[in-house]
Amino acid sequence: MSSVEMGIPEMPAPDYPAEVRRRLETDAKEIISRYPDSRSALLPLLHLVQSEDGHVTRTGQRFCAEMLDLTTAEVNAVATFYTMYRRKPSGDYQVGVCTNTLCAVMGGDAIYAALREHLGVGDGETTDDGKVTLEHIECNAACDFAPVVMVNWEFFDNQTPETARALVDDLRAGREVAPTRGAPLCTFKQTARILAGFPDERPGAADASGSAGPASLAGLRLAKGDGGPGVVAPRGAAAEEEGK
Amino acid sequence: MTVAAHGGGQDDISQPGHDVAEAQKLLAPVLSAHWDEPDSYTLAGYRRNGGYRALTKALAMDPDDLIAYVKDAGLRGRGGAGFPTGMKWQFIPQGDGKPHYLVVNADESEPGTCKDIPLLFANPHSLIEGIAIACHAIRSHHAFIYLRGEVVPVLRRLHLAVREAYEAGYLGPGALGPGKDLTLTVHAGAGAYICGEETALLDSLEGRRGQPRLRPPFPAVAGLYACPTVVNNVESIASVPALIDRGKDWFRSMGSEKSPGFTLYSLSGHVARPGQYEAPLGITLRQLLDLSGGMRPGHRLKFWTPGGSSTPLLTDEHLDVPLDYEGVGSAGSMLGTKALQCFDETTCVVRAVTRWTEFYAHESCGKCTPCREGTYWLVQLLRDIEAGKAQAADLEKIADIADNINGKSFCALGDGAASPIFSSLKYFREEYEAHLGGRGCPFDPAKSTAWGDRPNSAHLEVNA
Numbered sequence: 001m002s003s004v005e006m007g008i009p010e011m012p013a014p015d016y017p018a019e020v021r022r023r024l025e026t027d028a029k030e031i032i033s034r035y036p037d038s039r040s041a042l043l044p045l046l047h048l049v050q051s052e053d054g055h056v057t058r059t060g061q062r063f064c065a066e067m068l069d070l071t072t073a074e075v076n077a078v079a080t081f082y083t084m085y086r087r088k089p090s091g092d093y094q095v096g097v098c099t100n101t102l103c104a105v106m107g108g109d110a111i112y113a114a115l116r117e118h119l120g121v122g123d124g125e126t127t128d129d130g131k132v133t134l135e136h137i138e139c140n141a142a143c144d145f146a147p148v149v150m151v152n153w154e155f156f157d158n159q160t161p162e163t164a165r166a167l168v169d170d171l172r173a174g175r176e177v178a179p180t181r182g183a184p185l186c187t188f189k190q191t192a193r194i195l196a197g198f199p200d201e202r203p204g205a206a207d208a209s210g211s212a213g214p215a216s217l218a219g220l221r222l223a224k225g226d227g228g229p230g231v232v233a234p235r236g237a238a239a240e241e242e243g244k
Numbered sequence: 245m246t247v248a249a250h251g252g253g254q255d256d257i258s259q260p261g262h263d264v265a266e267a268q269k270l271l272a273p274v275l276s277a278h279w280d281e282p283d284s285y286t287l288a289g290y291r292r293n294g295g296y297r298a299l300t301k302a303l304a305m306d307p308d309d310l311i312a313y314v315k316d317a318g319l320r321g322r323g324g325a326g327f328p329t330g331m332k333w334q335f336i337p338q339g340d341g342k343p344h345y346l347v348v349n350a351d352e353s354e355p356g357t358c359k360d361i362p363l364l365f366a367n368p369h370s371l372i373e374g375i376a377i378a379c380h381a382i383r384s385h386h387a388f389i390y391l392r393g394e395v396v397p398v399l400r401r402l403h404l405a406v407r408e409a410y411e412a413g414y415l416g417p418g419a420l421g422p423g424k425d426l427t428l429t430v431h432a433g434a435g436a437y438i439c440g441e442e443t444a445l446l447d448s449l450e451g452r453r454g455q456p457r458l459r460p461p462f463p464a465v466a467g468l469y470a471c472p473t474v475v476n477n478v479e480s481i482a483s484v485p486a487l488i489d490r491g492k493d494w495f496r497s498m499g500s501e502k503s504p505g506f507t508l509y510s511l512s513g514h515v516a517r518p519g520q521y522e523a524p525l526g527i528t529l530r531q532l533l534d535l536s537g538g539m540r541p542g543h544r545l546k547f548w549t550p551g552g553s554s555t556p557l558l559t560d561e562h563l564d565v566p567l568d569y570e571g572v573g574s575a576g577s578m579l580g581t582k583a584l585q586c587f588d589e590t591t592c593v594v595r596a597v598t599r600w601t602e603f604y605a606h607e608s609c610g611k612c613t614p615c616r617e618g619t620y621w622l623v624q625l626l627r628d629i630e631a632g633k634a635q636a637a638d639l640e641k642i643a644d645i646a647d648n649i650n651g652k653s654f655c656a657l658g659d660g661a662a663s664p665i666f667s668s669l670k671y672f673r674e675e676y677e678a679h680l681g682g683r684g685c686p687f688d689p690a691k692s693t694a695w696g697d698r699p700n701s702a703h704l705e706v707n708a
Contacts, residue, residue: 034429035429036343036386036469037450037451037469039450039451039452040431040449040450040451041451042451042452043431043432043433043434043448043451044431044432046434047393047432047434068451077453078451078452078453081436081453081454081609082433082434082435082436082454083434083435083436084393084394084433084434084435085434085435099599100355100599100600100603101355101553101585101596101599101600101603102355102356102512102513102585104599105513105587105591105595105596105689105692105693106513106514106692106693106694107693107694107695109689110689110690110693137394138353138355138437138603138606138607139353139354139355139356139357139603140394140395141352141353141357141358141360141361141392141395142358142361143355143356143357143358143510143512143513143518143583143585144358144510144511144512144518144519144520145358145518146512146513146518146694147693147694150394152396153393153394153395153396154396154397155397158694160694160695179397181365181397182396182397182400183396183397183400191396194396194399194400194403195393195396195399195432195434196432197430197431197432199400199403199404199407200400200403205400206285206400206401206403206404208397209397210282211279211280211281211282211283211284211285211289211365211366212279212280212284212362212365212366213362214519215517215518215519215520216276216279216362216365216366216519216520217276217279217280217519217520218511218517218518218519218520218521218536219271219273219276219509219519219520219521219522219523219536220273220276220277220279220280220520220522221280222267222271222521222535222536223267223268223271223272223273223522224280225264225267225268
């Protein structure tokens with residue numbers, strides 16, 4: 001998929017080892033049972049094979065096709081349409097910097113440039129230690145927390161070049177990292193399993209980081225009469241600390 | 245604070261955000277009323293504040309009466325188009341022998357839009373209760389929440405909330421009455437803006453590439469699996485329980501005759517206090533800014549979007565436009581998702597529009613030629629303009645291309661791509677012209693960053 005093969009057509013993808021196949025089949029059948037029509041399970045199944053392989057492999061596509069009675073071409077057509085399906089081996093932590101207009105203007109462009117330089121990688125590339133894949137992402141529905149960085153699709157709000165550099169350093173050093181909103185980070189593969197529809201079973205994961213971020217409460221606090229300075233956080237705590 | 249140096253004559257307010265009485269009069273937290281409680285996202289927290297009371301009331305009503313009630317209340321879709329929710333429900337044919345489906349559009353991806361994600365994070369049960377009520381109304385026994393995949397914290401909370409609702413019997417066997425089951429499936433997408441378009445969303449939910457369908461037939465007749473389907477935005481459905489619980493007269497006591505009720509306004513950008521502000525429809529941006537502390541200190545509003553990047557830009561001339569469907573429409577834009585992205589005078593409008601256009605080009609699904617090709621060529625031209633490599637004729641060319649996209653594709657993505665082009669040329673043509681003929685961008689992007697006004701920020705340079 002990632003390279004153009006000239007001449008001899010590619011051989012069919014190998015199957016998963018029997019034990020892996022059995023395990024994935026159990027999961028796949030549970031996913032398929034949630035839908036009136038089996039094909040609806042394709043997007044979750046692609047998340048499932050990513051949770052096994054870290055990206056959508058040819059073997060994973062063959063598995064999806066067999067489970068849903070589709071051709072591998074039909075599966076490939078879908079897998080290549082959606083940006084969350086990775087097409088090559090990538091890092092444990094996917095670091096996405098929002099560079100859509102609002103975040104870009106508020107500093108997303110500077111953060112992205114700083115991380116490229118700091119990590120020495122380009123868009124979609126992975127650090128040599130296999131830890132961090134850097135990419136720029138589109139609007140992630142957190143504009144009131146701009147600029148935003150996502151790691152494995154957890155929110156890191158109100159970032160600056162300094163906080164973002166420290167974040168990727170922590171990830172590469174294996175230190176525990178907690179997002180502004182979301183649960184303590186798990187790996188990309190573990191995240192993909194949640195996306196496939198299997199709830200995060202870590203105790204307290206759904207409860208982490210409170211009910212709402214500070215910006216989400218801005219209007220409520222004003223309406224309740226506690227909207228004075230210092231109550232409604234003027235921008236994020238991270239940005240404030242960085243300014244000191 | 246300076247909202248606008250050339251504002252509509254309203255007095256400058258020196259103590260923004262401190263007038264409690266004013267804030268309480270203008271704001272109306274309903275969906276967001278309990279987000280500051282530590283367990284607002286749990287079943288216990290939701291029920292403590294009256295949650296699921298409306299469901300009992302709704303289930304006692306005849307489905308047709310329920311639809312009429314929501315229609316009379318005047319609730320309009322909060323996902324952008326503003327179509328009356330009750331009317332959408334009414335379009336579902338009854339007694340047709342086919343399964344009916346409710347699909348909740350939680351694919352919030354319109355640039356600037358950030359209301360459904362915090363709502364689902366802090367108050368997912370309002371959506372689940374609304375789903376149960378809506379399914380009773382349209383006689384559906386299987387509902388789906390199509391959540392964009394890139395928000396795992398929200399997915400976790402939905403998994404938790406749906407499990408709690410099943411355990412409490414609000415979902416599952418007999419949830420809608422004896423023999424009337426309700427199944428709710430949470431479905432995570434995989435990264436494609438186009439799936440926020442309702443027919444592309446249905447194709448995606450069917451396991452296909454998310455590409456819009458030609459209408460008619462509309463989803464109400466042939467939607468998911470070619471069965472009658474209602475597709476509603478998260479906030480629309482989540483607003484239903486409060487409407488039922490407190491009544492349509494209460495609902496109509498807010499907003500205007502044609503745009504009644506409360507809604508979430510999302511303030512972002514160069515404002516002093518970005519965030520969610522729930523208020524009756526019809527509040528103005530000036531009121532919101534006055535309440536919340538205005539623009540960041542020392543700056544003034546230059547341009548803003550009323551409802552995401554697909555709604556034509558407005559300027560400081562429009563601070564007093566009532567933010568309801570009719571008000572924003574008559575100002576030449578659209579209420580959209582009420583995503584109020586505010587940019588101050590440090591921001592280059594050409595840079596902003598170029599970036600949005602790159603987004604549309606990236607997210608165009610490729611099905612319709614005008615959108616696929618047009619957005620591609622707009623990006624090439626805009627990059628040249630921004631870099632100072634374009635000529636005056638290129639401004640006519642981008643307007644011409646935008647005109648050839650607008651209204652000429654299956655869905656509204658192309659129209660959305662044309663909006664920032666038309667509106668920025670209308671209000672800021674001189675700024676485009678200042679870039680032409682080798683001059684390039686006259687703005688310093690470092691000044692528009694969140695830290696641009698801090699001392700010692702010179703090392704945080706931006707290569708934009």
